[in-house]
Amino acid sequence: MNAMQNLPVLDVKDQVSAEEWQTRVDLAACYRLVAMYGWDDVVFTHISAKIPGTEHFLINPYGLMFEEITASNLVKIDLEGNKLMDSPYDINPAGFTIHSAVHEVRHDVGCVLHTHTNAGVGVSAQKDGILPISQQALFVLSSLSYHDYEGVALREDEKVRLQKDLGMTKNMVLRNHGLMTCGRNVAEAFLGMYTLQRCCEIQVQAQAGGSELIPIPQVILDSAIQSMRDVTKGAGANLAWPALLRKVQRLYPGFDS
Numbered sequence: 001m002n003a004m005q006n007l008p009v010l011d012v013k014d015q016v017s018a019e020e021w022q023t024r025v026d027l028a029a030c031y032r033l034v035a036m037y038g039w040d041d042v043v044f045t046h047i048s049a050k051i052p053g054t055e056h057f058l059i060n061p062y063g064l065m066f067e068e069i070t071a072s073n074l075v076k077i078d079l080e081g082n083k084l085m086d087s088p089y090d091i092n093p094a095g096f097t098i099h100s101a102v103h104e105v106r107h108d109v110g111c112v113l114h115t116h117t118n119a120g121v122g123v124s125a126q127k128d129g130i131l132p133i134s135q136q137a138l139f140v141l142s143s144l145s146y147h148d149y150e151g152v153a154l155r156e157d158e159k160v161r162l163q164k165d166l167g168m169t170k171n172m173v174l175r176n177h178g179l180m181t182c183g184r185n186v187a188e189a190f191l192g193m194y195t196l197q198r199c200c201e202i203q204v205q206a207q208a209g210g211s212e213l214i215p216i217p218q219v220i221l222d223s224a225i226q227s228m229r230d231v232t233k234g235a236g237a238n239l240a241w242p243a244l245l246r247k248v249q250r251l252y253p254g255f256d257s
Contacts, residue, residue, distance in 0.1 A: 102112050106166070125176050147161070
């Protein structure tokens with residue numbers, strides 16, 4: 001953490017509402033957790049969280065490692081990408097395109113999480129996408145969409161196609177690119193990504209074994225998917241998030257400053 005001593009020291013707690021500060025703390029914790037699990041890609045992926053009661057959202061300062069992100073150094077922007085508070089940092093242009101596309105149309109979404117992990121990109125390059133071969137896949141398949149690759153996400157016109165492909169789903173495979181999850185809050189988006197990432201890891205490892213894969217029978221698949229839609233309702237995220245916050249506080253303290 002010594003490198004953080006060279007970063008600007010920011011403290012915005014007294015400049016924002018209690019709701020915004022809590023969102024900042026949760027989002028900073030999420031960045032640290034993504035780093036802890038090894039899902040970060042140097043500085044090139046991104047997570048955003050909407051500030052409750054507004055059309056504004058928070059995103060990472062471009063150029064900081066995920067373990068360097070704090071509640072105070074997150075950048076607050078509007079749907080046009082304008083910074084709404086003074087910050088010495090810029091934002092990732094491709095990150096803005098993807099996250100603003102979701103926040104523009106999905107008012108039920110409080111957090112968007114995007115990764116470029118080996119397993120995620122690997123599965124995103126497979127024609128059949130997510131296979132129904134694990135219990136984790138059942139959770140993913142209950143709310144899954146795909147978006148075809150159009151190059152680095154810098155063009156404004158791609159947003160309309162991404163929005164259409166996403167629809168009302170929670171999980172998205174961005175072909176040849178990576179993974180994305182949407183949640184009502186940071187906890188839900190993180191737990192969604194945990195499951196989606198595990199699903200992809202299991203699939204790649206099962207394929208690497210070389211044996212014929214056993215798909216879950218369609219009748220079980222259909223029944224399980226419907227049951228998960230009916231009964232999960234984010235309960236898993238609510239149970240796991242406090243424990244994850246305790247873990248990140250032990251391993252990466254300072255995110256809540």
